[in-house]
Amino acid sequence: xxxxxxxxxxxxxxxxxxxxxxxxxxxxxxxxxxxxxxxxxxxxxxxxxxxxxxxxxxxxxxxxxxxxxxxxxxxxxxxxxxxxxxxxxxxxxxxxxxxxxxxxxxxxxxxxxxxxxxxxxxxxxxxxxxxxxxxxxxxxxxxxxxxxxxxxxxxxxxxxxxxxxxxxxxxxxxxxxxxxxxxxxxxxxxxxxxxxxxxxxxxxxxxxxxxxxxxxxxxxxxxxxxxxxxxxxxxxxxxxxxxxxxxxxxxxxxxxx
Amino acid sequence: xxxxxxxxxxxxxxxxxxxxxxxxxxxxxxxxxxxxxxxxxxxxxxxxxxxxxxxxxxxxxxxxxxxxxxxxxxxxxxxxxxxxxxxxxxxxxxxxxxxxxxxxxxxxxxxxxxxxxxxxxxxxxxxxxxxxxxxxxxxxxxxxxxxxxxxxxxxxxxxxxxxxxxxxxxxxxxxxxxxxxxxxxxxxxxxxxxxxxxxxxxxxxxxxxxxxxxxxxxxxxxxxxxxxxxxxxxxxxxxxxxxxxxxxxxxxxxxxxxxxxxxxxxxxxxxxxxxxxxxxxxxxxxxxxxxxxxxxxxxxxxxxxxxxxxxxxxxxxxxxxxxxxxxxxxxxxxxxxxxxxxxxxxxxxxxxxxxxxxxxxxxxxxxxxxxxxxxxxxxxxxxxxxxxxxxxxxxxxxxxxxxxxxxxxxxxxxxxxxxxxxxxxxxxxxxxxxxxxxxxxxxxxxxxxxxxxxxxxxxxxxxxxxxxxxxxxxxxxxxxxxxxxxxxxxxxxxxxxxxxxxxxxxxxxxxxxxxxxxxxxxxxxxxxxxxxxxxxxxxxxxxxxxxxxxxxxxxxxxxxxxxxxxxxxxxxxxxxx
Numbered sequence: 001x002x003x004x005x006x007x008x009x010x011x012x013x014x015x016x017x018x019x020x021x022x023x024x025x026x027x028x029x030x031x032x033x034x035x036x037x038x039x040x041x042x043x044x045x046x047x048x049x050x051x052x053x054x055x056x057x058x059x060x061x062x063x064x065x066x067x068x069x070x071x072x073x074x075x076x077x078x079x080x081x082x083x084x085x086x087x088x089x090x091x092x093x094x095x096x097x098x099x100x101x102x103x104x105x106x107x108x109x110x111x112x113x114x115x116x117x118x119x120x121x122x123x124x125x126x127x128x129x130x131x132x133x134x135x136x137x138x139x140x141x142x143x144x145x146x147x148x149x150x151x152x153x154x155x156x157x158x159x160x161x162x163x164x165x166x167x168x169x170x171x172x173x174x175x176x177x178x179x180x181x182x183x184x185x186x187x188x189x190x191x192x193x194x195x196x197x198x199x200x201x202x203x204x205x206x207x208x209x210x211x212x213x214x215x216x217x218x219x220x221x222x223x224x225x226x227x228x229x230x231x232x233x234x235x236x237x238x239x240x241x242x243x244x245x246x247x248x249x250x251x252x253x254x255x256x257x
Numbered sequence: 258x259x260x261x262x263x264x265x266x267x268x269x270x271x272x273x274x275x276x277x278x279x280x281x282x283x284x285x286x287x288x289x290x291x292x293x294x295x296x297x298x299x300x301x302x303x304x305x306x307x308x309x310x311x312x313x314x315x316x317x318x319x320x321x322x323x324x325x326x327x328x329x330x331x332x333x334x335x336x337x338x339x340x341x342x343x344x345x346x347x348x349x350x351x352x353x354x355x356x357x358x359x360x361x362x363x364x365x366x367x368x369x370x371x372x373x374x375x376x377x378x379x380x381x382x383x384x385x386x387x388x389x390x391x392x393x394x395x396x397x398x399x400x401x402x403x404x405x406x407x408x409x410x411x412x413x414x415x416x417x418x419x420x421x422x423x424x425x426x427x428x429x430x431x432x433x434x435x436x437x438x439x440x441x442x443x444x445x446x447x448x449x450x451x452x453x454x455x456x457x458x459x460x461x462x463x464x465x466x467x468x469x470x471x472x473x474x475x476x477x478x479x480x481x482x483x484x485x486x487x488x489x490x491x492x493x494x495x496x497x498x499x500x501x502x503x504x505x506x507x508x509x510x511x512x513x514x515x516x517x518x519x520x521x522x523x524x525x526x527x528x529x530x531x532x533x534x535x536x537x538x539x540x541x542x543x544x545x546x547x548x549x550x551x552x553x554x555x556x557x558x559x560x561x562x563x564x565x566x567x568x569x570x571x572x573x574x575x576x577x578x579x580x581x582x583x584x585x586x587x588x589x590x591x592x593x594x595x596x597x598x599x600x601x602x603x604x605x606x607x608x609x610x611x612x613x614x615x616x617x618x619x620x621x622x623x624x625x626x627x628x629x630x631x632x633x634x635x636x637x638x639x640x641x642x643x644x645x646x647x648x649x650x651x652x653x654x655x656x657x658x659x660x661x662x663x664x665x666x667x668x669x670x671x672x673x674x675x676x677x678x679x680x681x682x683x684x685x686x687x688x689x690x691x692x693x694x695x696x697x698x699x700x701x702x703x704x705x706x707x708x709x710x711x712x713x714x715x716x717x718x719x720x721x722x723x724x725x726x727x728x729x730x731x732x733x734x735x736x737x738x739x740x741x742x743x744x745x746x747x748x749x750x751x752x753x754x755x756x757x758x759x760x761x762x763x764x765x766x767x768x769x770x771x772x773x774x775x776x777x778x779x780x781x782x783x784x785x786x787x788x789x790x791x792x793x794x795x796x797x798x799x800x801x802x803x804x805x806x807x808x809x810x811x812x813x814x815x816x817x818x819x820x821x822x823x824x825x826x827x828x829x830x831x832x833x834x
Binding site: 039052054078081085086088089093094095096097098099103104108111112114145156160175176177178179180181183202203204205206208209232233242243244245246247248250251253254 | 436
């Protein structure tokens with residue numbers, strides 16, 4: 001099964017005595033995007049942390065693009081971490097206030113030397129790709145709006161050409177109008193680069209805009225999974241239906257609930 | 258009101274990042290005094306060296322025209338000796354401070370980049386070391402190392418390392434757990450580079466302040482060690498040895514200790530002034546002025562009528578830069594009506610609400626032609642008690658607007674007991690009835706719980722109950738559901754709608770999401786760049802065609818909508834592609 005990016009089976013994660021993920025199964029083909037939906041505490045961020053290698057699974061089988069994350073060597077993790085990139089949630093705390101945008105992107109390209117002059121063309125082209133201008137590489141994060149910062153965070157995640165990208169609630173700190181622009185940008189990049197992505201959100205409407213498949217997590221368990229069209233048209237689990245009805249943009253939305 | 262803060266920050270061009278530097282009197286005075294000390298340290302030994310150590314003068318003189326500070330037991334001029342001793346004393350203090358700060362900062366940062374076990378062990382070790390008084394450690398170390406200048410400097414440096422390590426570890430804790438450091442480490446940036454690139458630059462300001470304070474401390478400690486005879490040995494001398502020599506003569510010739518005592522006080526005061534000055538300069542709030550709300554001279558354009566709130570021509574400007582953040586915003590809210598204000602961050606929607614609640618942020622000035630709430634003129638002086646009973650407030654993040662160290666019952670009934678002078682018992686009963694109204698489960702139990710024991714949605718319900726406990730005529734809800742999940746958002750919106758229906762309280766509802774607003778509001782104002790660009794009166798018929806301003810259309814299009822495929826679903830596959 002070489003065309004699978006993600007092959008997760010029976011994943012359990014426990015912190016002390018609490019089990020955060022119970023027997024989670026996820027499979028994702030290369031070039032596809034899976035949306036992970038659930039409320040706070042449903043375990044969606046923990047799933048992301050397992051996939052970037054910062055949380056160790058307690059049980060199960062986790063295979064990301066051929067790398068076994070349950071029984072891995074410490075040295076192979078360093079190379080793995082550059083193949084899988086996470087775009088963080090909060091654009092205000094994810095960029096170092098004392099580093100220019102160019103320096104931040106150069107660090108992503110070369111973590112050790114991190115010189116802007118070595119990668120000027122690559123940085124400029126990525127700034128343009130995410131809808132900014134190359135001269136912005138000399139500016140500091142505080143000179144940008146939340147939406148612009150999130151564009152920079154996206155550029156940082158994608159500039160090293162990762163095999164798999166995890167976007168963790170990347171629009172939940174943004175206004176709806178800015179959120180729409182960021183979603184459009186992601187859809188566009190996905191189209192042109194054919195990246196494989198996991199898109200995490202608590203909002204089903206947001207997930208629908210960028211995902212091919214959707215996975216609904218509830219209290220650490222997968223309650224529903226499948227292609228977007230099927231799940232949205234015919235939700236089987238009561239929790240999925242509740243999520244759908246709770247969305248202000250959904251046809252089933254009303255305040256009498 | 259997060260937006261208010263953001264607007265102030267943007268207007269002052271001084272967000273969390275590098276700030277524009279603000280000079281202040283203390284800092285300038287301190288730097289001036291330090292410059293004097295530096296000049297003396299450089300030139301005094303060259304110019305006065307001979308006079309300070311030359312023998313043959315009259316010993317034990319009091320203050321005379323030739324020797325204003327007298328002479329010591331060997332007839333040397335005390336003024337010259339004090340000035341010459343500046344170099345040795347200041348240099349020793351500076352080197353000791355440099356050694357302790359470099360070592361302490363290195364330890365403090367390294368602990369936070371180390372694996373968890375080592376970090377825990379290191380933090381405990383620092384706490385243990387800090388519990389010993391600095392001077393005691395310095396004396397013990399100096400006693401072990403023996404007498405001499407180098408030994409004293411090393412002793413002071415070692416004694417101060419723990420303090421530096423403790424404070425930098427605290428500073429580094431926040432930075433090391435921030436998302437930019439986590440991201441950099443995930444990308445494979447080595448720990449040493451993370452320290453140099455991210456941790457150190459982001460704690461530069463507080464560290465500088467700390468170093469200035471430590472220098473002042475080291476100065477006193479070194480003089481102290483020399484005073485008890487552990488420091489500079491004859492014929493070398495510093496302020497501490499001068500003080501020691503002078504002490505023997507304090508009864509017969511008190512003038513001889515004036516020189517070193519004044520020099521020591523002057524220099525350590527200079528260092529403290531610089532430290533405090535730097536701290537004040539680094540604090541963006543230290544120079545801002547109090548918010549002002551004044552009456553516009555122009556005649557009101559909106560009649561009072563029977564509206565709950567009449568806001569006519571609200572304008573808000575940033576005091577220092579003069580930038581207009583809200584310009585000429587007018588609206589009324591009728592009894593029992595829910596008015597929504599929609600706009601992106603920085604559009605001025607929260608600022609408008611903060612003017613109505615008389616909670617404008619520092620450094621801002623506002624004016625209005627008329628601002629009346631239920632017959633009370635808000636532009637004049639309003640008794641806090643009146644304001645507290647007429648307006649209820651709900652903020653965006655229930656997690657940060659509640660005091661984590663107080664049980665809900667106490668803190669949510671504060672306004673009732675303190676402002677409205679209800680008895681404890683009556684306040685509690687009132688809050689309980691509101692808890693029931695917002696459908697909080699186990700209301701009695703909730704009164705005794707701390708905020709962390711409640712989920713985000715429950716906290717926001719408790720906030721609504723508290724805001725409604727005074728039976729206000731107007732409830733201002735500033736993005737009350739933005740921090741919540743969609744399912745919880747719906748619950749909170751439902752509660753808000755019910756409270757409005759049952760008690761007839763008018764609501765000013767602020768949000769960036771037109772989808773949320775349309776579910777709850779009777780009318781909506783759309784704001785952009787501090788102005789109202791569109792007024793939507795017919796919420797039921799809201800569609801891309803019914804609105805005229807392009808920005809409203811854009812907002813409407815941006816609202817995420819679930820689109821349900823119309824085709825009948827085929828047989829489900831087992832969740833795989």
